[in-house]
Every structure is written in structure tokens, then in C-alpha cells.
Amino acid sequence: GAGVSQTPSNKVTEKGKYVELRCDPISGHTALYWYRQSLGQGPEFLIYFQGTGAADDSGLPNDRFFAVRPEGSVSTLKIQRTERGDSAVYLCASSIGHQNTEAFFGQGTRLTVV
């Protein structure tokens, strides 16, 4: 597609369940980023991939959060044992290289943990 695609657009899950959020970056973009945005706040950095490897995962809040990008394209953000505080919009962005200033964001996945 023309832009960054995130699926699902909305996800409601019960506390304690496992969820996967998917990001399809723009074709040819080697860098991929995950951010989390809570209501009334700006996006908060989670993790950055350059190719298949996580170049910076310093924003992951705890070990319940994990992300992969096995073939250097699609990425999946995985959250185990979800908590109500995990409710937020999860944004994915990609850029042609490692310069985030040229990053394009997807529409996000709104996760609600009940």
C-alpha cells in the first residue's frame, strides 16, 4: 500500500490476555518504529528496528512487551498478560533509513483492556 498500515484498527481484550498488533511499513523502508500514545499525551517511544534487528528497545515498559520484525518488513508488537494501564493507541512509523525525521506514521491501533 501507499502508507503505513496497522491492524487491527481497534482491539478490545480482557485483562490478562495476550495481544498482537501488526504493522506493515511502507515498501522499501528499512527503519520501523513503535510508539504508544495515551489520551491527552504525545506519543511515547517504545522500540526502533533497523532491518530485522531492534536498534533501540529502551522504551519498552517491561518484559510483557516484545516486538519482532523477522524479515525486515512487517513488525508485530506483542503484549503478554495485558493490564488496564496498557490501554492506549499504539502507533507504528517507518522511514527509508535511520533518520526518524522522515518517518511516516500509521493510523494506529486503539487497544482497550477491560
Place this chain on the structure above:
Amino acid sequence: GQQLNQSPQSMFIQEGEDVSMNCTSSSIFNTWLWYKQDPGEGPVLLIALYKAGELTSNGRLTAQFGITRKDSFLNISASIPSDVGIYFCAGPNYGGSQGNLIFGKGTKLSVKP
């Protein structure tokens, strides 16, 4: 840790008015970025600034990189209804990767009732 403070938090615009907002930090930034976010969408990059004192325009938008490197300003001239949205400033997190950005809490532009 680093924080970006945006002012004002919200403002109302009337079509044709000029709008100003700013972003300040207690620490130095080497890059300032301004984004706009519409409801249900991801942020869209408006302007990127890389040098202290730099003044850059994008249509009716003009942004400046403060000479102290601790602030940046965004101006919108002759506002139109589609300017409504949330404007965020952002910059690289000190000690993090280039992909690790800190965002302010945003300035929300609404139409004057």
C-alpha cells in the same frame, strides 16, 4: 529526564487569524520537529529544524529553532478550518537512538464558537 513543554495547551482560532505556539525544554536539543495530528490519525511531520536560529517555512506554517537550543516556535498565518488539530513538538531523546523521539503534550487548535 528530558521533557518538552508546549504552550498554550489549547487555543481557539477564527478563520483568518494568525496562530503562535511554542515548545520549551530544560535541556538542549539538536533537532526540533513539529507534527500535526488529526483525530484517528497518526502524526504528520510538518517542519524539521536542524540548526540553532533556523527559520523554516512550509506554506502558511513557519517554525524557528531557538538560538538557545532550548525552544522552538511554530506560527500559522491566516488560519483556515483545516488547521484544527493537535500540534506536537518533538526532538531526539538524549542518549537514545535517532529513532527515539520525545514528544510534548501538544497544543490543541479548535474553531472559535
